[in-house]
Amino acid sequence: MNYALTVAAALLLASSGMTALALAIDRHHRQVYGADATPGARLVLRVAGAVLLALAICPCVLLWGAGAGIVAWTGMLTAGALVPALALAYHPRRK
Numbered sequence: 001m002n003y004a005l006t007v008a009a010a011l012l013l014a015s016s017g018m019t020a021l022a023l024a025i026d027r028h029h030r031q032v033y034g035a036d037a038t039p040g041a042r043l044v045l046r047v048a049g050a051v052l053l054a055l056a057i058c059p060c061v062l063l064w065g066a067g068a069g070i071v072a073w074t075g076m077l078t079a080g081a082l083v084p085a086l087a088l089a090y091h092p093r094r095k
Contacts, residue, residue: 003063006062010073015079017051017053020049023045024046056077057070060072060073
């Protein structure tokens with residue numbers, strides 16, 4: 001598999017997972033959608049976020065092996081958390 005495509009897949013999965021976990025928090029959900037998340041939606045977002053973060057380890061391990069892949073995965077999680085953090089910081093708040 002192409003190196004750049006593998007790294008992009010890991011970053012996309014990590015960023016999507018972190019976004020889902022952020023939207024599971026009522027404050028962020030209210031900031032984006034104008035209302036709190038329902039308990040069912042909160043559960044779905046948490047499970048989806050956890051699954052996406054777990055899937056993000058696959059491209060890293062396939063590309064770098066188990067030892068370096070896990071270390072790279074933690075870096076991808078850090079980089080993936082940056083996107084929703086910056087997006088939520090600059091998203092206009094609803095009143």
